[in-house]
Amino acid sequence: MNNTIAIIKKQLKDTLKNKTVLIQFIMFPMLTLIMNHTIAIDGMPENFFVNLFATMYIGMAPLTSIAAIIAEEKEKNTLRVLIMSNVRPYEYLLGIGIYVWVICMIGAVVICTAGGYKPQGNITFMSIMAIGILASLLAGTTIGTYSHTQMMATSVTLPVMMFFSFMPMLSLFNTTIAKIAKFTFTEQISLGQVTNLQLKAENICIIIVNILIAAVLFSITYKKCGLA
Numbered sequence: 001m002n003n004t005i006a007i008i009k010k011q012l013k014d015t016l017k018n019k020t021v022l023i024q025f026i027m028f029p030m031l032t033l034i035m036n037h038t039i040a041i042d043g044m045p046e047n048f049f050v051n052l053f054a055t056m057y058i059g060m061a062p063l064t065s066i067a068a069i070i071a072e073e074k075e076k077n078t079l080r081v082l083i084m085s086n087v088r089p090y091e092y093l094l095g096i097g098i099y100v101w102v103i104c105m106i107g108a109v110v111i112c113t114a115g116g117y118k119p120q121g122n123i124t125f126m127s128i129m130a131i132g133i134l135a136s137l138l139a140g141t142t143i144g145t146y147s148h149t150q151m152m153a154t155s156v157t158l159p160v161m162m163f164f165s166f167m168p169m170l171s172l173f174n175t176t177i178a179k180i181a182k183f184t185f186t187e188q189i190s191l192g193q194v195t196n197l198q199l200k201a202e203n204i205c206i207i208i209v210n211i212l213i214a215a216v217l218f219s220i221t222y223k224k225c226g227l228a
Contacts, residue, residue: 004098047115049114054129055190058186059165063139101134108129128189132189142218143160167181168184168187
């Protein structure tokens with residue numbers, strides 16, 4: 001636990017210096033606040049920008065951030081030094097995962113605040129965001145473990161990020177895309193698809209399958225590539 005806490009503290013300091021990672025946590029919460037309070041069009045659904053940016057935030061921020069962090073530390077051999085200093089791989093991953101999850105949840109609070117939900121709605125909203133961020137983290141961890149350099153992580157992350165982030169939005173305009181998108185966790189967790197902020201059994205099942213697939217892919221990738 002001490003090693004995990006040390007990793008969290010180290011990453012907090014590193015993020016303040018790494019503008020590429022830092023902007024991932026700030027961009028969508030700020031866009032949500034600005035656009036939700038400045039743009040009003042007749043016929044626009046309530047909290048349209050909250051729903052839109054919450055889903056995009058889930059698909060982008062956790063995935064790209066954790067992949068970039070792991071790949072960068074592998075490239076600079078920082079991770080190898082940590083492991084040689086008796087930091088176990090699971091302690092490192094746990095520390096990085098908790099850190100990114102907490103930071104993303106802080107951003108989720110900002111997005112939730114912009115929605116102006118009632119207390120019960122706030123709890124449900126944050127629960128949905130928490131599940132989505134977890135699924136995105138698993139996908140990002142797999143990419144980071146697979147990548148040897150930060151540039152490689154970026155090239156792999158970009159199409160995956162765009163797929164998960166934009167599919168829910170595109171599915172609103174194209175029925176063919178909607179048929180594909182329904183099998184992704186971002187579509188199922190899309191707040192535009194969740195009726196009255198309530199997840200249905202189908203939503204939950206598909207999200208769980210996505211998480212299991214990400215966990216299996218990570219296990220295979222870790223056995224093949226390792227962290228050092």
